[in-house]
Amino acid sequence: MNDHVDGWIPELVLGTLEEPARAEVEQHIESCRRCAAEAASAQEALSLLALALPPEPPSATARTGLLASIVEEEQRNGRRGQRGRLAAFADQVARFFDVSRERASALLELAVDPRAWTPGPARGISLIHLMAGPQFAGTDSGLVRMAPGARFPRHRHRGQELGLILEGGFTDADGTVVRSGEHHDLKAGTSHDFVALAEGCIFAAVVHEGLEFMEPITMDGSAYD
Amino acid sequence: MTDSMSRAGDGSPVSDGLTARGRGSTMGLVRAMEQPVEPAFGALPDDSDGALVAAIAGGDRGALARLYDRYAPALLAVGQRLLGGRREAEDLVHDVFLEAWRQSAGYDPARGTVRAWLFVRLRSRALDRHRAASGAPVSIESAEGYEERMVTGDDPALAPDRAAVRRALELLPSEQRAVLELGYFEGLSSSEIARRTGAPIGTVKSRVATALATLRAGLDPDGVRGGAR
Numbered sequence: 001m002n003d004h005v006d007g008w009i010p011e012l013v014l015g016t017l018e019e020p021a022r023a024e025v026e027q028h029i030e031s032c033r034r035c036a037a038e039a040a041s042a043q044e045a046l047s048l049l050a051l052a053l054p055p056e057p058p059s060a061t062a063r064t065g066l067l068a069s070i071v072e073e074e075q076r077n078g079r080r081g082q083r084g085r086l087a088a089f090a091d092q093v094a095r096f097f098d099v100s101r102e103r104a105s106a107l108l109e110l111a112v113d114p115r116a117w118t119p120g121p122a123r124g125i126s127l128i129h130l131m132a133g134p135q136f137a138g139t140d141s142g143l144v145r146m147a148p149g150a151r152f153p154r155h156r157h158r159g160q161e162l163g164l165i166l167e168g169g170f171t172d173a174d175g176t177v178v179r180s181g182e183h184h185d186l187k188a189g190t191s192h193d194f195v196a197l198a199e200g201c202i203f204a205a206v207v208h209e210g211l212e213f214m215e216p217i218t219m220d221g222s223a224y225d
Numbered sequence: 226m227t228d229s230m231s232r233a234g235d236g237s238p239v240s241d242g243l244t245a246r247g248r249g250s251t252m253g254l255v256r257a258m259e260q261p262v263e264p265a266f267g268a269l270p271d272d273s274d275g276a277l278v279a280a281i282a283g284g285d286r287g288a289l290a291r292l293y294d295r296y297a298p299a300l301l302a303v304g305q306r307l308l309g310g311r312r313e314a315e316d317l318v319h320d321v322f323l324e325a326w327r328q329s330a331g332y333d334p335a336r337g338t339v340r341a342w343l344f345v346r347l348r349s350r351a352l353d354r355h356r357a358a359s360g361a362p363v364s365i366e367s368a369e370g371y372e373e374r375m376v377t378g379d380d381p382a383l384a385p386d387r388a389a390v391r392r393a394l395e396l397l398p399s400e401q402r403a404v405l406e407l408g409y410f411e412g413l414s415s416s417e418i419a420r421r422t423g424a425p426i427g428t429v430k431s432r433v434a435t436a437l438a439t440l441r442a443g444l445d446p447d448g449v450r451g452g453a454r
Contacts, residue, residue, distance in 0.1 A: 014408040015348060016429075018415060043341050044341045053306065058293075059315070063294075066293060071286070
């Protein structure tokens with residue numbers, strides 16, 4: 001096809017053009033700079049059309065999933081030699097969340113990147129939500145980071161909560177100090193608050209059935225760093 | 226219930242997890258969208274789409290997170306309309322951003338904006354899946370719905386373009402808006418649109434052409450540049 005394809009471009013970019021015309025028009029555009037520019041310009045207008053729909057914010061786990069996939073890919077390609085200070089926990093974290101070792105390793109590398117975290121339920125607390133494996137389907141799972149001395153607001157566990165401390169530690173309401181490498185599980189129906197040690201804390205958590213906060217929580221968007 | 230409890234989590238002390246779900250969590254998420262933890266919006270000298278892609282090409286994951294926070298809500302909205310399900314749409318958006326990450330070094334601004342690149346990828350992948358799952362039921366919402374929809378929790382950099390496209394759509398007669406909507410958001414072909422609307426296919430084709438021309442004219446290039454380019 002040597003003639004320009006202006007008449008077909010609206011349908012082409014809108015995606016309504018059917019075969020065999022579509023293949024012919026696409027082929028012409030491959031080799032015709034003028035028509036390619038026209039199609040690109042029409043495409044710009046159409047991509048604005050997308051902004052007429054009300055936005056649908058993706059879930060926090062979807063965002064983590066994307067970032068973790070990228071880190072996994074980098075690790076596979078050897079683009080990152082340094083895997084971060086939490087890398088030694090990869091096997092434990094894989095078992096803890098019922099995910100692959102690759103995914104766990106990626107999460108741990110993400111965890112040392114401040115930009116991966118989103119604000120948590122109180123000042124000095126931030127979170128990385130993630131989709132845990134089949135064993136923990138339906139739970140709220142992720143990493144929790146607490147600034148030095150930050151307090152996690154008092155709450156009741158509606159179901160069991162599993163915890164694994166990855167860095168630093170915290171002092172629980174009953175005075176127990178829990179440190180890096182230790183598990184800290186809490187039964188359904190129990191309640192507590194806890195305070196991060198002077199070095200701060202990062203822990204992995206799997207929360208069944210959710211928490212009931214027993215004091216005002218301040219979604220103030222704060223996070224340390 | 227104590228007074229302080231009643232104030233927790235927007236009037237309900239009940240949470241489904243690490244953060245309060247329901248209104249509380251939505252707010253938390255939206256705030257996270259509006260204010261990435263680090264760096265805060267405005268902290269970068271240039272957070273235009275082009276600058277973000279250049280940073281992504283240099284291996285900057287944070288820049289990809291920024292681009293995701295800016296466009297994932299709009300991409301997800303389109304993906305959901307095309308595919309019907311939120312889960313499938315989230316997977317699709319995930320794939321588009323992975324592709325953006327991998328191909329960022331080859332991005333050529335002369336060939337189009339980052340935004341067009343993202344939406345073209347999303348739609349072509351969605352339409353592939355859509356056509357593979359032939360006859361997937363699609364619901365048509367009236368084009369009148371556009372005016373009533375509230376836009377919240379969105380990257381403010383997109384606000385001028387959102388306003389511009391709504392103004393441009395208002396200029397379109399309803400039958401022209403309908404062909405754009407059925408094509409762009411429902412993924413129908415011209416003959417499917419003809420069957421759906423009862424108009425002859427020639428009429429559909431000319432309506433598509435006229436609608437797109439009117440849309441482009443309404444989107445005055447100087448007025449639509451927006452903050453995000």
